[in-house]
Amino acid sequence: MTFLRWVDAWWMQPLNAQPLALFRVLTGVFALVYIIWQWQYLTSAASFDASQYEPVGIATLLDQPLASWAALSLLWMSIVLGVAYTLGWRFSLTGPLFAILLLWVMTYRNSWGQIYHTENLLVLHVLVLGFTRSADTLSLDGRREARAPEAGLEYGWPLRLCALITVLSYFLAGWAKLNISGMAWITDDVLRNHIAYDIIRYELMGITKRRSDAGCCARSGSSRRLRLRRWLSNSARPWRCCAAESQRSGRLRSGSFIWACLPRCSSSSPIRWQGWRSCPCSPGMVNRSWLWFVERCRRSDPAYIHIRRFTRRSHRSEAANGTSSMSSRDYADN
Amino acid sequence: MRPRVRAYAITIILGGLVASPLFGAFAGDSFPISTFPMFATARSSEISISHVVLVGSDGAVWVPPPSTIANDEVLQAQETVRQALEAGERGLEALCGRVASRVDPDDAVEVRIVTSTYDALDYASGDLDPIGRRTHAACAVAS
Numbered sequence: 001m002t003f004l005r006w007v008d009a010w011w012m013q014p015l016n017a018q019p020l021a022l023f024r025v026l027t028g029v030f031a032l033v034y035i036i037w038q039w040q041y042l043t044s045a046a047s048f049d050a051s052q053y054e055p056v057g058i059a060t061l062l063d064q065p066l067a068s069w070a071a072l073s074l075l076w077m078s079i080v081l082g083v084a085y086t087l088g089w090r091f092s093l094t095g096p097l098f099a100i101l102l103l104w105v106m107t108y109r110n111s112w113g114q115i116y117h118t119e120n121l122l123v124l125h126v127l128v129l130g131f132t133r134s135a136d137t138l139s140l141d142g143r144r145e146a147r148a149p150e151a152g153l154e155y156g157w158p159l160r161l162c163a164l165i166t167v168l169s170y171f172l173a174g175w176a177k178l179n180i181s182g183m184a185w186i187t188d189d190v191l192r193n194h195i196a197y198d199i200i201r202y203e204l205m206g207i208t209k210r211r212s213d214a215g216c217c218a219r220s221g222s223s224r225r226l227r228l229r230r231w232l233s234n235s236a237r238p239w240r241c242c243a244a245e246s247q248r249s250g251r252l253r254s255g256s257f258i259w260a261c262l263p264r265c266s267s268s269s270p271i272r273w274q275g276w277r278s279c280p281c282s283p284g285m286v287n288r289s290w291l292w293f294v295e296r297c298r299r300s301d302p303a304y305i306h307i308r309r310f311t312r313r314s315h316r317s318e319a320a321n322g323t324s325s326m327s328s329r330d331y332a333d334n
Numbered sequence: 335m336r337p338r339v340r341a342y343a344i345t346i347i348l349g350g351l352v353a354s355p356l357f358g359a360f361a362g363d364s365f366p367i368s369t370f371p372m373f374a375t376a377r378s379s380e381i382s383i384s385h386v387v388l389v390g391s392d393g394a395v396w397v398p399p400p401s402t403i404a405n406d407e408v409l410q411a412q413e414t415v416r417q418a419l420e421a422g423e424r425g426l427e428a429l430c431g432r433v434a435s436r437v438d439p440d441d442a443v444e445v446r447i448v449t450s451t452y453d454a455l456d457y458a459s460g461d462l463d464p465i466g467r468r469t470h471a472a473c474a475v476a477s
Contacts, residue, residue: 011345012338044405049428052417057365103366110365112404113413120366124352131344157341161348168352173370175356180374193377196454204385204450205408206399 015156017149021088021138023159024129028086031102031126034119035079042075042109052112058104059111071108078105085130088139099130121169125162132158379454384415384470386433388442395446402436403429415447419470426471439477447471 035042046068053065065071078101084094103126106119135141136149149155177185184190354360355369363369386403387395400411418429426447434445450464 012341041405041407041410044407044410048404048414049432051421051425051428052414054417056363057367107365112410113417114407114409115363115365115368116409117368117370117372120368123366124348128344128348152337154337154341157345161345164345164349165352168349169368169370172352172355172368173372176370177374180371181376184376185374188376189379190376191373193379193381193454194373196379196458197377197381197383200381200452200454200457201383201385201412202408204383204397205403205411206397206401207408 011157011160012153013156014151014153015159016151017133017137017142017155020129020132020134020155020158021136021142023125023162024088024134025086025138027122027125027129028082028098031098031122032079032082032086034122035075035082035105038109039075042105043072045109045112046071048112054113055111056115057107057110059107065111066108074101074108075105078102085126085135088135088141091135091139091141095130095135097130099127102126117173121166124165124169128158128161128165134158380451380465381454381457382449382451383412384419384447384449385412386415386429387446387448388437388475389444389446390441391443398433398437398442402433418447423471427473430471430473434473434475437475439475442475443477445473445475 045065048065050065055062066074078098081094081098081101084090085098103123106123110116110119133154136145136155142149177190181188181190351367354367360367360369363371386398388398389395400406400408403411404414405411414429418425421428430445430447437445447470449468449470451466452464453461456465
């Protein structure tokens, strides 16, 4: 009983209304920007064949995809309700409605074979906030009240629940790897092969990385998301290759990924490989970390020997050819 | 509803749903409750990927952008190819025709849906040629 009492006291700790309200505003702005940013993908389902519809979650309520006008109307409604949610206008109604509509819109977008796991937490957090008193302040509803709300039980636990859901999601992602592949996932080459698979599939699906000109792995194409990634990768120049290669900034945290990335970058652009060692654009700490990493590779890891050998070979080949550029047409059919 | 009851009701429902894959409640992946199976299965360095290639009049082979297959999303394009393969001949023909209708006939003369196999390490070292390629379907681009 003492433990349960302790849990209850921790979970139901009174808190001011502001942190929860601020989190509502942040999630609302993020959700709105995300919907607008993803608009072309959210609406592209209209061009898919109905046979591609593989409903997940609440979309399993529908056997057939929605008519395109209905899907589009729901998208527009989600934007309108998202604005109301962010501003905290008539929140007792618009909060739950936006949470449910966002759940639907995202679930429907994920019902065409590909599930984008990056959207889970957004939807779950908005569900928590939409059904709690997260608009008692920093909101249009709150402005009507004569005085600011006092600290209370109802303002603390939703934040703890959002944190718990976040931790649980990451725990599950890690647990799934050990549950499915066992310890081999850590000790074997599973991650490296997955990353290699990811790189290859991006290229085979038409995201071509040109390994010359502006950057070793710049991409030809026009997607807004990829343009942002390129910008991000340019902002952190020592990592630019890996950033452009990974197409997801999250993977920069993976040390193993660098191994999958390095041989390609060094092989295709040895000059830039050398350039990273003293890149003037990079922040000092990043540059020092990079140098430490290179030195560590030089001393201990056989992979670096491979990279160096490859770098020399590419130097020679570049000198002979005068270029190291590659286009999507370089794919030869065997 | 009393605040404490409401708090625990929402916590148990949402927290329980998110944690439910731990107890085997879901066989497959879903949304927003997920088993997070991505990058979890064992994978060898020999990698097979089904995709679309275009063939030019000079015999050159290249990959089209994902928007010719589904939309600008690479992963969605790959899923579209997987679904076509699972659907069999009809699915492959439909996808092939759809891609053919979206490419410039001055650029490509044929669309092929293929499965290419690569050695990941060779590929990472710059050897971009597949070690094997199997053609599932091919169709001409109408001029």
